[in-house]
Amino acid sequence: MYTPELLKSIQDELANLKDQGKYKIERELTSAQGPEVKIGDKTVLMFASNNYLGLGNHPELVAAAKAALDQYGYGLSSVRFICGTQDWHRQLEQKLAEFLGVEDVILYSTCFMANLGFFASLVNEPFGQNEYQDVIYSDELNHASIIDAFKLAKKERVEKRIYPHSDLAALEKMLADDATSNFRHKIIVSDGIFSMEGDMAKLPELVALAKKYSALLFVDDAHGVGVLGQHGAGTPEHLGAHGQIDVLSGTLGKALGGAVGGYLAGKKVIIDFLRQKSRTYMFSNSLPPMVVAASLKALEFLAKNSELTKKSAANTQYFRTQVKALGFKIPDGSHPIVPVMLGEADKAQAMSKRLLAEGLYVVGLWFPVVPEGTARLRFQVSAAHSQEQLDAALAILEKVGKEMKVIN
Numbered sequence: 130m131y132t133p134e135l136l137k138s139i140q141d142e143l144a145n146l147k148d149q150g151k152y153k154i155e156r157e158l159t160s161a162q163g164p165e166v167k168i169g170d171k172t173v174l175m176f177a178s179n180n181y182l183g184l185g186n187h188p189e190l191v192a193a194a195k196a197a198l199d200q201y202g203y204g205l206s207s208v209r210f211i212c213g214t215q216d217w218h219r220q221l222e223q224k225l226a227e228f229l230g231v232e233d234v235i236l237y238s239t240c241f242m243a244n245l246g247f248f249a250s251l252v253n254e255p256f257g258q259n260e261y262q263d264v265i266y267s268d269e270l271n272h273a274s275i276i277d278a279f280k281l282a283k284k285e286r287v288e289k290r291i292y293p294h295s296d297l298a299a300l301e302k303m304l305a306d307d308a309t310s311n312f313r314h315k316i317i318v319s320d321g322i323f324s325m326e327g328d329m330a331k332l333p334e335l336v337a338l339a340k341k342y343s344a345l346l347f348v349d350d351a352h353g354v355g356v357l358g359q360h361g362a363g364t365p366e367h368l369g370a371h372g373q374i375d376v377l378s379g380t381l382g383k384a385l386g387g388a389v390g391g392y393l394a395g396k397k398v399i400i401d402f403l404r405q406k407s408r409t410y411m412f413s414n415s416l417p418p419m420v421v422a423a424s425l426k427a428l429e430f431l432a433k434n435s436e437l438t439k440k441s442a443a444n445t446q447y448f449r450t451q452v453k454a455l456g457f458k459i460p461d462g463s464h465p466i467v468p469v470m471l472g473e474a475d476k477a478q479a480m481s482k483r484l485l486a487e488g489l490y491v492v493g494l495w496f497p498v499v500p501e502g503t504a505r506l507r508f509q510v511s512a513a514h515s516q517e518q519l520d521a522a523l524a525i526l527e528k529v530g531k532e533m534k535v536i537n
C-alpha cells in the first residue's frame with residue numbers, strides 16, 4: 130500500500146524539483162513530428178527534435194510501415210530467441226552492418242538498452258577466470274545510458290576512470306599509468322557526438338590510443354548516424370575512421386526514422402556473444418515489424434541519395450553562420466545540434482518560453498543537465514527545414530534576443 134510516509138516523501142521531492150526549476154513539462158503535440166508542429170491549434174517551428182533528416186513523417190517510411198502492418202502484423206509478442214525474429218530483423222541487422230562498415234549488428238529495443246546490455250555482458254562474464262578486473266575509461270560528458278550501464282557491471286569486476294571531456298592527454302596518462310597493471314580488458318568509451326554540446330569526439334586519436342594500449346574502443350553514435358559522413362554512416366565516416374571503431378552503438382529513434390530501436394555493431398564474434406549473454410536483448414521484446422520495415426526503407430533511402438545528408442549539412446551551416454552573425458555565442462562546430470549559450474538558468478527558461486510564444490519551439494537546458502553557469506538553448510536543425518522556416522526562426526530569435534538584451 131501507499132503509506133502516508135511514502136506519499137509525503139514523493140510529494141516533497143516533486144515540490145523540490147519545482148522549487149529548483151528542474152520539473153519537466155511535457156508539451157503535447159497535436160500533429161506529427163516535422164519542421165513545423167501543432168500545439169493545440171497553434172503551429173510552431175520545431176527546432177528541438179532529433180528528426181535530423183526529416184524522416185519522422187516521410188511518406189515513403191510511413192508507406193513501408195503500413196505495408197509491414199498488413200504483411201507481418203503489429204507485434205511479435207516475444208523476445209528474439211523464443212519466437213520474435215522475422216527474416217526482416219536479420220535483413221535489417223545485415224544492412225546496418227554493411228552501412229556501418231562492420232561484420233555484424235544486433236538490434237535492441239532502444240539505444241539505451243543496447244548501451245545497458247553491452248558493458249554488463251562483457252565485464253560480468255568471467256570466461257573461466259576466477260580472479261580478474263576490467264577497466265573502463267569514459268568521457269565525463271558521455272550519455273546517461275552509458276553512466277547507467279556502468280552500474281549494471283559488478284563493482285568488484287571493474288574500475289571506472291572518468292577523463293575530462295575530450296582530454297586525450299588525460300586519457301593517455303590514465304592508460305599509461307595502467308599499462309603495468311593486471312587488468313583483463315581495457316575499454317575506452319565515448320559518445321560520437323556529445324548531445325548537449327554538439328561537438329565531436331576525436332575519433333581517429335581515440336582509435337590510435339586504443340591500438341597503442343590494447344583497449345577496446347566503444348562509441349555511442351546516436352546523434353551521428355544518418356547525419357554525418359558522405360553516406361550518412363556517422364561520426365566515424367565524417368572523421369575518416371569508418372570501420373575502425375571496435376563497437377558502435379546507435380539509435381533508429383533519431384535520424385534513421387525517429388520511431389524507436391537501437392543497435393550494437395562490431396565483429397561477428399562479439400555480436401554472437403551478445404545474442405547469448407546480453408540480458409537487455411534476451412529478455413526484452415523484439416522490434417515491431419513496421420519499425421523494422423521503415424528502418425530498412427530509411428537505409429535504402431540513404432544508399433540511393435545523399436541529398437538529405439547534404440541538405441542537413443547546408444541547413445546547419447547556414448543556421449550556425451546566421452546565429453553567430455546576430456551576435457549570439459555558439460561553440461564552433463558543424464553538427465545540427467547548435468547550442469546558443471546564455472549562462473544563467475533563469476535566462477534560458479524565460480527565453481525558451483518567449484520564443485515559444487512567438488512560434489519557435491526550442492529546448493532550454495540548465496544545471497544539472499549542463500554545468501552551472503552554462504545554461505543554453507539547444508537548437509536542432511533538420512534537413513526538412515525550408516529556407517523560409519530557417520529565416521523565420523532566425524527572425525524570431527533576433528526579435529526575442531534583442532528584447533531580452535542578449536544581443537544588441
Ligand SMILES: Cc1ncc(COP(=O)(O)O)c(C=O)c1O
Pocket residue numbers: 239240241242272274320322324349351352379380381382389390391
Ligand atoms: C548519445 C545518446 N545515446 C543514447 C541515447 C538513447 O537513445 P534511444 O532513444 O534509442 O534509447 C540517446 C538519446 O537521447 C543519446 O543522445
